Amino acid sequence: xxxxxxxxxxxxxxxxxxxxxxxxxxxxxxxxxxxxxxxxxxxxxxxxxxxxxxxxxxxxxxxxxxxxxxxxxxxxxxxxxxxxxxxxxxxxxxxxxxxxxxxxxxxxxxxxxxxxxxxxxxxxxxxxxxxxxxxxxxxxxxxxxxxxxxxxxxxxxxxxxxxxxxxxxxxxxxxxxxxxxxxxxxxxxxxxxxxxxxxxxxxxxxxxxxxxxxxxxxxxxxxxxxxxxxxxxxxxxxxxxxxxxxxxxxxxxxxxxxxxxxxxxxxxxxxxxxxxxxxxxxxxxxxxxxxxxxxxxxxxxxxxxxxxxxxxxxxxxxxxxxxxxxxxxxxxxxxxxxxxxxxxxxxxxxxxxxxxxxxxxxxxxxxxxxxxxxxxxxxxxxxxxxxxxxxxxxxxxxxxxxxxxxxxxxxxxxxxxxxxxxxxxxxxxxxxxxxxxxxxxxxxxxxxxxxxxxxxxxxxxxxxxxxxxxxxxxxxxxxxxxxxxxxxxxxxxxxxxxxxxxxxxxxxxxxxxxxxxxxxxxxxxxxxxxxxxxxxxxxxxxxxxxxxxxxxxxxxxxxxxxxxxxxxxxxxxxxxxxxxxxxxxxxxxxxxxxxxxxxxxxxxxxxxxxxxxxxxxxxxxxxxxxxxxxxxxxxxxxxxxxxx
Amino acid sequence: xxxxxxxxxxxxxxxxxxxxxxxxxxxxxxxxxxxxxxxxxxxxxxxxxxxxxxxxxxxxxxxxxxxxxxxxxxxxxxxxxxxxxxxxxxxxxxxxxxxxxxxxxxxxxxxxxxxxxxxxxxxxxxxxxxxxxxxxxxxxxxxxxxxxxxxxxxxxxxxxxxxxxxxxxxxxxxxxxxxxxxxxxxxxxxxxxxxxxxxxxxxxxxxxxxxxxxxxxxxxxxxxxxxxxxxxxxxxxxxxxxxxxxxxxxxxxxxxxxxxxxxxxxxxxxxxxxxxxxxxxxxxxxxxxxxxxxxxxxxxxxxxxxxxxxxxxxxxxxxxxxxxxxxxxxxxxxxxxxxxxxxxxxxxxxx
Numbered sequence: 001x002x003x004x005x006x007x008x009x010x011x012x013x014x015x016x017x018x019x020x021x022x023x024x025x026x027x028x029x030x031x032x033x034x035x036x037x038x039x040x041x042x043x044x045x046x047x048x049x050x051x052x053x054x055x056x057x058x059x060x061x062x063x064x065x066x067x068x069x070x071x072x073x074x075x076x077x078x079x080x081x082x083x084x085x086x087x088x089x090x091x092x093x094x095x096x097x098x099x100x101x102x103x104x105x106x107x108x109x110x111x112x113x114x115x116x117x118x119x120x121x122x123x124x125x126x127x128x129x130x131x132x133x134x135x136x137x138x139x140x141x142x143x144x145x146x147x148x149x150x151x152x153x154x155x156x157x158x159x160x161x162x163x164x165x166x167x168x169x170x171x172x173x174x175x176x177x178x179x180x181x182x183x184x185x186x187x188x189x190x191x192x193x194x195x196x197x198x199x200x201x202x203x204x205x206x207x208x209x210x211x212x213x214x215x216x217x218x219x220x221x222x223x224x225x226x227x228x229x230x231x232x233x234x235x236x237x238x239x240x241x242x243x244x245x246x247x248x249x250x251x252x253x254x255x256x257x258x259x260x261x262x263x264x265x266x267x268x269x270x271x272x273x274x275x276x277x278x279x280x281x282x283x284x285x286x287x288x289x290x291x292x293x294x295x296x297x298x299x300x301x302x303x304x305x306x307x308x309x310x311x312x313x314x315x316x317x318x319x320x321x322x323x324x325x326x327x328x329x330x331x332x333x334x335x336x337x338x339x340x341x342x343x344x345x346x347x348x349x350x351x352x353x354x355x356x357x358x359x360x361x362x363x364x365x366x367x368x369x370x371x372x373x374x375x376x377x378x379x380x381x382x383x384x385x386x387x388x389x390x391x392x393x394x395x396x397x398x399x400x401x402x403x404x405x406x407x408x409x410x411x412x413x414x415x416x417x418x419x420x421x422x423x424x425x426x427x428x429x430x431x432x433x434x435x436x437x438x439x440x441x442x443x444x445x446x447x448x449x450x451x452x453x454x455x456x457x458x459x460x461x462x463x464x465x466x467x468x469x470x471x472x473x474x475x476x477x478x479x480x481x482x483x484x485x486x487x488x489x490x491x492x493x494x495x496x497x498x499x500x501x502x503x504x505x506x507x508x509x510x511x512x513x514x515x516x517x518x519x520x521x522x523x524x525x526x527x528x529x530x531x532x533x534x535x536x537x538x539x540x541x542x543x544x545x546x547x548x549x550x551x552x553x554x555x556x557x558x559x560x561x562x563x564x565x566x567x568x569x570x571x572x573x574x575x576x577x578x579x580x581x582x583x584x585x586x587x588x589x590x591x592x593x594x595x596x597x598x599x600x601x602x603x604x605x606x607x608x609x610x611x612x613x614x615x616x617x618x619x620x621x622x623x624x625x626x627x628x629x630x631x632x633x634x635x636x637x638x639x640x641x642x643x644x
Numbered sequence: 645x646x647x648x649x650x651x652x653x654x655x656x657x658x659x660x661x662x663x664x665x666x667x668x669x670x671x672x673x674x675x676x677x678x679x680x681x682x683x684x685x686x687x688x689x690x691x692x693x694x695x696x697x698x699x700x701x702x703x704x705x706x707x708x709x710x711x712x713x714x715x716x717x718x719x720x721x722x723x724x725x726x727x728x729x730x731x732x733x734x735x736x737x738x739x740x741x742x743x744x745x746x747x748x749x750x751x752x753x754x755x756x757x758x759x760x761x762x763x764x765x766x767x768x769x770x771x772x773x774x775x776x777x778x779x780x781x782x783x784x785x786x787x788x789x790x791x792x793x794x795x796x797x798x799x800x801x802x803x804x805x806x807x808x809x810x811x812x813x814x815x816x817x818x819x820x821x822x823x824x825x826x827x828x829x830x831x832x833x834x835x836x837x838x839x840x841x842x843x844x845x846x847x848x849x850x851x852x853x854x855x856x857x858x859x860x861x862x863x864x865x866x867x868x869x870x871x872x873x874x875x876x877x878x879x880x881x882x883x884x885x886x887x888x889x890x891x892x893x894x895x896x897x898x899x900x901x902x903x904x905x906x907x908x909x910x911x912x913x914x915x916x917x918x919x920x921x922x923x924x925x926x927x928x929x930x931x932x933x934x935x936x937x938x939x940x941x942x943x944x945x946x947x948x949x950x951x952x953x954x955x956x957x958x959x960x961x962x963x964x965x966x967x968x969x970x971x972x973x974x975x976x977x978x979x980x981x982x983x984x985x986x987x988x989x990x991x992x993x994x995x
Contacts, residue, residue: 029995161995206994216990222980224972225741227734248982248990255968257979259741263734264767271727271734271764278725278735279703279742280973282980297728391991394984399977434723435743435971437700444704444716444724456716 004193006036006061008072012140013085015078017049022162022173023137024055028386029158030150031059032207035199039065039504041385041581046232046324052081061199065388066505067581072194073148075140077117079103094147094192096140111191113184115143120179127172135176142180147188149196152177206391210356210382211286214312215240216392217360218284219248222399225276225283227261227269229291232324233380234314237286238262266291270298270311274373277302277309278445280404280433282364286312288380289331290321292338299373300339301447303470306420306429308367308402312376314383317579326579327380329500330551335375336529336559342467344474346481347529348376349499353389355527356382359482361395366480368402370473371431379550381581382501403430407438415440419454420466427473474530481528484535489514492522493598495542496591497535498549499526499556501581506548508584513591521546521591526556531563539567543598546591551577660696668692668699670717675710680832680858680895681780685717687835688749691842692719702749703739707732707761711753711780711858719749730761733768736775737961743971744962747846748775754783758794758813769822772850774960776842779815779853780832782860816952817938819853820931826852827934827953831919832859833895833909837949844951850960857917857947859895906946922950929954 010027014020021042028040038059045051058065076085076097083103089095091109099114117139121132144150155177156170163169215237218226223245228238241260249257263269269285276283287295292313302309313335317328335345346366350359359376367374403424405417415438420429429452432441443454450466451457487507498506503525513519524538539545539560545567547557554573561568574590657664668689673682692699699721706712708729715724727735736748757765757779768777783796792805794813801807819827826848828841838856845852901907903924908916920941927933934953941948968975 032995158995206991208994212994220982220987222977224975224980225738227738244990248986249980251968253968254966256966257968257972257975259965259967259972261737264763267731268734268737268764268767271731272738275725275735275738276741277738279739281738281742283738298731301728386995391994392987394987395981399981432723433742433973434703434739434746435700435973436723437698439700439721442700442721442723444726446726447728448726 001193005195008194009058009068010073011056011071012075013081016047016051016053019134020137026158030154033154035202037063064508067583138173138176139180142177143184146181146184205388207386208353210353211237212240213353213356214360217357221361221364222282224258224281227263227272229266229269231288231291233384234286234288266294270295273309274302278307284310288316289318302373303343306371309373310363315379323579329549333555346374346477351503353387357392365400405432410438418452419443421452426476427469478530483532485525487523489520492520494521495545496521496523497547505582505584509587512588546572548574665693670720673717681714683832687839688718691839705732705736705750707756709753709756733764742973751778754781754793754795766822769824771961776845776852779855780858784860815855824853825850825955825958828951829855829949831857834897918946920946
């Protein structure tokens, strides 16, 4: 049996609230510390305790870390999901289970390893009885260490990080890991081909989640005010603000340069954030779809009254309460036009944890420069899961505070200014903020019709003039938002356009399309709305542009079709939303299902290519891997290099 | 912020802020003639002038409705934010963080506060935000032409609406149970009391809720109102000094109310409200007394007026937040963005 090294997925099935996340994160981090590219995704229910939950880890020596549907190693700790877990093991895979689960093993095509979890934990007198279930999860960590070569020293490093150096829990958990490993060594015979071997592919990288990164980025952006209301999957973003602000913004006098308020609901959260943004603070709120629905009226006010504010939407799948713990890119259309009447939003679309950090600070610059709400659309997968990432980089430019007039500015202008006057011809007016002591500084902000001096008016011509200026401002926004990232492939005949957390899966699909189907494709990851010139150029290049996104209706495709109506016939929507993080398979198959062989290249009439069969684990090793030299032709190079 | 001192040669009617009364005025009112809200705006102007307030030290707030239009009619030199229906509290809560030296002055209505905005009202009260929160309370929606608000009395009939079947919300009681630190009630037609209570509210650190009964001249004008004139006549025993004011002119008490006095006041339609000034020995720092007075007033169908409750030692929200002395909106990048070396520290904190 040929060894399969550093290229497989592990899924652990446990009960929610059983404490398995420590064990699962330990496996993830230990693999990362072994230098092997890895990802971990928590597929959890909306529940505190008792329902089945899964954690899926993918190790891949070539750096492909998107979720895969196939699971080579499955660990079953939960009797309620045992049958499903057993059925989910790929042929030729390995199945570990807690041997107190007395259910029939119905598979002969896999390696089966029962683990006496309870017995091993009970045999350690240092584990208090009420900790046994919790620590018991470390038995499968130990068994994996023995069976696939997970380095125990790296496990120790992971536990030291997790328990912040507290020796007692580190020792207790590590002892159980060792006991699990020793039992496996003495009692289990290796019958599967899956192994880990140390590499150096994670050197200089960090592991973090997008919500923490977004919060840290916001703090480096000079955040002064945040208001929020708890909602999965956004809560940890605001909580990270509370965790890190004291460390990052300390003062000798112990006073604060910021305030974070947990509001009574999302209406109040965005209301407070808008109030603070209006009064000149770098202000934000963070939420998810249902909260955003509540924020809609206020979003329209901020758009029309021209108040800078940053709104993080960590997307989960809707409509309605939907699947509160499952990921999605389903808020794009909603946010694009959020609010009644004519409105158009500026949206940032981070594609990874490092970009959550970057857009954390950048969003304030964009919002204050444009005097408009800026929405940052992350998602549950990016926000809550641990991702490999380049280290966070210090903001490359000073804070851009936009057109704010203080006392001395007004003195120079002799008080001659208009809040909604387009003095510079870019649609962006000047503003003052409360506290300005100049007698001509004040103005009255309102969501009702107003003239260039912010006075109430119902004059039709003034209404149209103001709305046209807001439209001009939206055009100006194209110069302030981040450009897309292009992954160019020599000889590409088709384009793939995506955004956000699907990047890893799309890059893998691009590789598969090229190596397995002979379809070289350029991939453009859009990072903002409105679209910049680079997006226009990309779309103009190809007869077929596949628009990949995690929702039912192809929302990015809709927006592109509105923006580029003459190109709409070339757009092929590859949209799918089931709440799971994107996989290369559905992207590849979705593209192949809509791919038309270019007529000029082979002289044949246009025909649809046949989607490839689902790849089995044994085929996987035969698949050509992207070489380092090939990667370098793709720009920019991400996730592979990084300094720490 | 330092107050500008009056300069030599300034007019005699200049106050200690160096300003004349006109400096506190706003645009001409677009509300109905005789609306109680206009009287309140005038008293705000007078109170601010007499208190020597620098208009730039005040931020005006409002929600949506007739009452919420009124911040346009006073303090033209103050920043103002006319926000969304029922959402003045959240806008004010956030905005007052911008510069904690500023005082908020909010004007809301009974619909804006006690119906759509009840949640935000209760929460701004419990957070003790540093602002005067005036409710111009007329029990009716004027701007949408005459629907019941949550403070409308049970049994009141309005055109198109029928009779109100529900018990009214008592804004002062709601404020009290939400731990407001300043609660007062007055009547728009009692300008002296309104002004004195506004001045007291301005001096208070924290939330000051002022429920001001402000008759609607146009829509809350049915003859068969619960507190009708004839009803008042039938229950005349504790009442005296009934004044009748012709419709379309502002209802102003002809004679100041004495402490402890109960007075019946006719509305434009001939209906009557009953005011009861708090007793001379009433102690507004006693929470239980405040509850008793409000409950007693409810049982007797009168409206207790005066300073109902005050608590002076609770920190306001911005005080609780332990902010730097410099207003947050004047902090420079060096005080807001962590130093470059912190990025390595943060990366090291990640795995």
